Amino acid sequence: MENKTKIIVTMGPSIEKYEVLLSLVKEGARGFRINFSHGDPSQWYNYINNLKSVEKELSIPLGIIGDLQGPNIRIGQLINQINLKKDDIVQFFYGNKSETNDIPLPYEEFFKTVERGDVIQLADGAIQLIVLETSPKSFIAKTIAGGVITSRKSISIKDKDIEIPYVTEKDERDIEFACNNDFSHLMASFVESKDNIFQLKELLNKKCNKQLNILAKIETKRGVYNVEEILKVADGIVVARGDLGTHFPMETLPTIQKDLISKSIVQGKPSIVATQLLSSMLNSPIPTRSEIVDIYNAVQESANALMLTNETSIGNYPIDAVRWLKKVIIEAEKNSAIVYPVKPIENSLAHRFALGISEFSRQLNAKISVYTKSGLTAQNISLYRPYGIIYAGVPDMHTARKLSIIWGVEPYVLAADSYENGLEKIRKVLISEGKLSKGDTLIETYRFKEGEVHTIKLVTV
Ligand SMILES: Nc1ncnc2c1ncn2[C@@H]1O[C@H](COP(=O)(O)OP(=O)(O)OP(=O)(O)O)[C@@H](O)[C@H]1O
Ligand SMILES: CC(=O)C(=O)O
Known part of the structure; x- marks a missing residue:
């Protein structure tokens, strides 16, 4: 039996082999997201070559989706991962790369904004620190919630915005890569207004001889408040629960998810629900009961597609994760009270x-x-x-x-x-x-x- 709610997976080291990709498609994956925040063009190029070979072998077209980093602030490169425990003191400094336990941060604006007492969030808020001392090009912070930090993890200051232009130089380079390598979709990160989408469309018109669909990732307060105007001009939205969970109290996520999906239905645009659908499957072949219920509910809320992130990019059970996702989707569609418009969305x-x-x-x-x-x-x-x-x-x-x-x-x-x-x-x-x-x-x-x-x-x- 086929699932109708589509399955999108995130590319990464765990699924780079041809045979693994082949199995993922046989199990039901139809969209493949390459996160331009990680890896490099030669790695992405290999991913795409393998995907195109799988398409040919199975005669199944696959969505090739590039996820632009956008105005997202990430730490620089770490030679060794850092294991932070509660109360550990750590130094952040202005720079690209670190060979010690100090954390590099290549954004001058960040150091101008940060103040004593601020809460620093890393990796979608899983790791948190409180700032003790600042100087023009560094600050010292104490760990509140620890964890392992690896290269290029996202970083933010709780309740503070850091202004950087919407389309960065890196995004421009990555858009060019997407245009030259047959991508079908671009995910636009941290979209906050319709103007952000217009900026991307203008750039695409200049750089691309094909039209790519733009999926707006809704992940900040402004993104949620402006979702109606964003939906009018984007080709779809992503309910990016990872970042949403750092910008809103987590207990409000179910309401936000429901609201974003129903607004996308009203405007006739597809929605994609992403992140932590099957987190426990990073290290286990069996999901938890609550994950099954979460997936089931997203299908019944009428999400257009569900997207796995680290479960497939770095997880230990990527194929099992897709198999479980499909199984639950089919069950939810079978017992369906799936929401759909009973009147025409527009009177055309x-x-x-x-x-x-x-x-x-x-x-x-x-x-x-x-x-x-x-x-x-x-x-x-x-x-x-x-x-x-x-x-x-x-x-x-x-x-x-x-x-x-x-x-x-x-x-x-x-x-x-x-x-x-x-x-x-x-x-x-x-x-x-x-x-x-x-x-x-x-x-x-x-x-x-x-x-x-x-x-x-x-x-x-
Ligand atoms: N192409 C890649 N090469 C190596 N590691 C990757 C790659 N893509 C993802 N990863 C790893 O998988 C993790 C989860 O992937 P995901 O795309 O969700 O990243 P993220 O940084 O959390 O996402 P976001 O850009 O939405 O903040 C990343 O943090 C990274 O460690
Ligand atoms: C997918 C993503 O970017 C998020 O959940 O934040």
Whole structure:
């Protein structure tokens, strides 16, 4: 059985081998996030080559997603990891690299902002220190909550903002890398306004000959307050629970998650729920009960996709994590009270048509096949959460990769000289792959345009 809520995983040393990637896709992973805050272009290039080979071997298009660092402050490079225990005293200094237990921090602004008594948060707030003493290019802090610190961990000052430009020089270089290496999506970190998205789009227009979808990571107070204007211009949002947990009291996260997902449904944009879905599986092949319940709830709230982070990048059980995620998603979809819009999201013909096709699919327990040049018809139908999988024939790989992380959509790259011809080709592929079983009903259709004779075919296998 197929899951409709999509699975995205984060690339990293634990899953870099070809065989592991192959297994992850067989288990259900469809989107692969490369976090540009870690690793380097030669490592990312190897990841992409392997992903493209897996795509070819399995004939399954995969979303290639670059996560921009954005205006996020991270410590520099540590030669050795540092194990901080409660009450340990540590020095932070202005610099890129450290060979001792002092922590390098390559941002002058940070030293101008930090004051005695401030709380320093590292690694999404898991590690906390209190500042004892400051000087222009260093400060000393005492550990409140300890942990292991490795290179390039994120760092912030509790309840203080440090101003740096939204698109950094590093982001510009990484955007160029994404454009030149067939990425389908960019995740924009720390988005706080629609202007941040416009800035990225402008840069993409200059640097890219293809259009990449922009997924806005909502992770700060301003991001949450401005999510409606952000949703209007972004192609989707990420509920980035890691950083949200450092900017809001943690007990408010369930409300924020629900609110962000329902706002994305209202605006017809996909949402992705990320971080700590299966944290216990970093070191165990079996998840906890509470993780299962969390995943189940996110599916029923109608998240478009769920995203694993360190469980797959550095975890010990990446394949088991994806297997569990899929198992729970299928269970949640089976017993579903999944939320979906019962009225058209906008009063356009495209949306009324998409709602109608979804309703048709629910009434007939039918699967759907569409031929779509831009992918939009499939994406619109997905918003209304039909009963069956939406098999989408598209003319090119870039569009297929974009659709691969959309709820319920299974893309196929098929050249066709007409919509009807495209639909015939999809049906042949579905039959040869055994995707249609005896008794299945299939709705075949394509985009509806006023003034044309339009065919909606019902096929019973
Ligand atoms: N490409 C990579 N190479 C090596 N290690 C990686 C790579 N990507 C991720 N990691 C490791 O996996 C951890 C978790 O990955 P994740 O992408 O969630 O990082 P993060 O720094 O917590 O994320 P964010 O950018 O959202 O703050 C990272 O902290 C890092 O230690
Ligand atoms: C994914 C991510 O960036 C977060 O949860 O903060």
